[in-house]
Amino acid sequence: MTYLPSVKASDFYTKVTDRKHSRSLHGTQETLHRPAGVLLPITLCPRMRALLRLQTYTVAIALSSLISVTLIFYTFSSGGGGSGIQGGSLFSNYRRINHLEHAVETLKSKLSEAEAYEKELLVKIEDLQEQANSEHASTIQVRGIEERSGWEGVGDSPDNAPGHNANQRQQQIYSCRHTDIIKVGRTIGQGHTKVVQEGTLLGRKVAVKSAGMQVKSVKDCLEKGIYHKKEDCLILAMYKVLKEAMILRQVRHPHIVNLIGLCARSENGSPNIKERGITLVVELGTPVHLHELVEDTWAKRVKYCMEIGRLLQFLEDSPMGSTAISDFRDEQFVIVDGALKLSDVDDLSSTEPDCDENMQCLVNGKSAVKCSSNMKCGGLNASLNLFHAYEVFIGPLLSRDVPPSLDTAAKRLLKSLQKGELDAEGMVYRLKNLQSIP
Numbered sequence: 001m002t003y004l005p006s007v008k009a010s011d012f013y014t015k016v017t018d019r020k021h022s023r024s025l026h027g028t029q030e031t032l033h034r035p036a037g038v039l040l041p042i043t044l045c046p047r048m049r050a051l052l053r054l055q056t057y058t059v060a061i062a063l064s065s066l067i068s069v070t071l072i073f074y075t076f077s078s079g080g081g082g083s084g085i086q087g088g089s090l091f092s093n094y095r096r097i098n099h100l101e102h103a104v105e106t107l108k109s110k111l112s113e114a115e116a117y118e119k120e121l122l123v124k125i126e127d128l129q130e131q132a133n134s135e136h137a138s139t140i141q142v143r144g145i146e147e148r149s150g151w152e153g154v155g156d157s158p159d160n161a162p163g164h165n166a167n168q169r170q171q172q173i174y175s176c177r178h179t180d181i182i183k184v185g186r187t188i189g190q191g192h193t194k195v196v197q198e199g200t201l202l203g204r205k206v207a208v209k210s211a212g213m214q215v216k217s218v219k220d221c222l223e224k225g226i227y228h229k230k231e232d233c234l235i236l237a238m239y240k241v242l243k244e245a246m247i248l249r250q251v252r253h254p255h256i257v258n259l260i261g262l263c264a265r266s267e268n269g270s271p272n273i274k275e276r277g278i279t280l281v282v283e284l285g286t287p288v289h290l291h292e293l294v295e296d297t298w299a300k301r302v303k304y305c306m307e308i309g310r311l312l313q314f315l316e317d318s319p320m321g322s323t324a325i326s327d328f329r330d331e332q333f334v335i336v337d338g339a340l341k342l343s344d345v346d347d348l349s350s351t352e353p354d355c356d357e358n359m360q361c362l363v364n365g366k367s368a369v370k371c372s373s374n375m376k377c378g379g380l381n382a383s384l385n386l387f388h389a390y391e392v393f394i395g396p397l398l399s400r401d402v403p404p405s406l407d408t409a410a411k412r413l414l415k416s417l418q419k420g421e422l423d424a425e426g427m428v429y430r431l432k433n434l435q436s437i438p
């Protein structure tokens with residue numbers, strides 16, 4: 001009977017050893033048992049045998065791992081495994097997933113843009129409906145409001161206001177719903193209290209004014225210890241923005257920037273316009289720098305002076321009363337479509353100074369008006385405006401490169417203004433004579 005080296009591994013080695021032993025006894029039987037020849041090195045020593053056993057297991061494990069990896073690779077690369085992705089290699093599918101993820105992101109951002117645009121269009125539609133309604137209403141009810149709107153007699157009309165009369169313009173001041181959709185751009189100015197940014201509202205460029213933590217008035221408030229918290233000081237600055245909005249509502253004039261919107265929602269400051277406490281929106285202009293204006297042509301310089309004159313004429317008898325530009329500087333003005341306009345109105349005041357005697361009603365160190373029976377320097381606001389206008393604009397603009405034929409008239413005008421001999425109407429009248437060069 002042929003010997004079968006199966007059964008248990010431990011028996012196997014025992015039997016090989018036995019066979020070796022029997023060979024030495026029977027000589028020729030060896031050729032019939034080939035496995036003994038293959039296992040010959042195992043017979044060398046038990047240590048080697050144990051090593052070989054270990055190696056056999058290692059090889060078996062390695063082989064099975066290799067087969068598993070190959071199977072997994074095959075499964076993925078052939079699109080199996082229930083992944084649902086058909087065809088291509090593992091890497092091309094990975095690239096495809098990446099590509100799809102990117103496409104999803106792009107679609108998401110396009111969707112949010114489309115939603116914003118939809119919102120903008122809905123607001124536009126509502127505006128047009130509102131405008132149509134108010135136009136209809138005003139045609140029926142309101143006649144002659146223009147004459148009571150506070151800028152009569154000036155000769156111009158605010159053509160860039162949302163409506164065509166004071167009543168409509170009052171209704172057309174945009175609120176938070178609109179300011180929320182303003183696309184805010186770069187900062188174009190910063191004054192004592194306000195930060196001014198460029199913005200786009202319903203396709204129109206606007207100036208967005210708000211109080212900022214970094215402005216001088218907030219810093220001063222902290223330094224002087226008026227309040228200890230920055231947030232509290234910011235409220236003071238916000239008050240100025242609100243005051244500006246309220247004043248702009250009352251004084252509408254071609255040479256005062258037009259109020260477009262106001263959003264008052266909280267006391268919080270925020271870079272995000274949707275969370276900003278107070279946002280004021282006015283028409284956008286170019287900041288005025290006197291040193292640039294003086295370089296303009298004579299005709300343009302006279303035109304600027306006329307515009308200042310008309311503004312002062314209006315302020316002498318504005319809906320607020322006789323109003324002074326308390327902080328009269330070139331930086332408070334902007335140029336809109338070539339016209340000079342007052343932009344900073346938070347320092348306007350229509351309270352005439354108190355007095356006991358004439359000597360308290362001073363302009364340039366000289367008594368300018370009488371102390372009236374109600375103990376007020378009646379008319380001082382208008383006189384102060386004229387003097388400041390002379391110092392800030394009229395003097396510098398009309399003193400250089402004067403056409404020789406107008407030199408005498410220009411000098412006479414400047415002297416009269418310096419002496420306080422003219423009111424705004426008289427100044428405008430005299431300026432008309434300087435317009436055209438004979």
Ligand SMILES: Nc1ncnc2c1ncn2[C@@H]1O[C@H](COP(=O)(O)OP(=O)(O)O)[C@@H](O)[C@H]1O
Nearest residue numbers: 189190191192193194196207285287331343344
């Ligand atoms: N409507 C506007 N268009 C363009 N720039 C403006 C406008 N209003 C103000 N600015 C610029 O911003 C600066 C600060 O605005 P302003 O209203 O004067 O603030 P503050 O009250 O702090 O002085 C101005 O000096 C001007 O340069």
Ligand SMILES: [Mg+2]
Nearest residue numbers: 191192332344
């Ligand atoms: Mg200012």
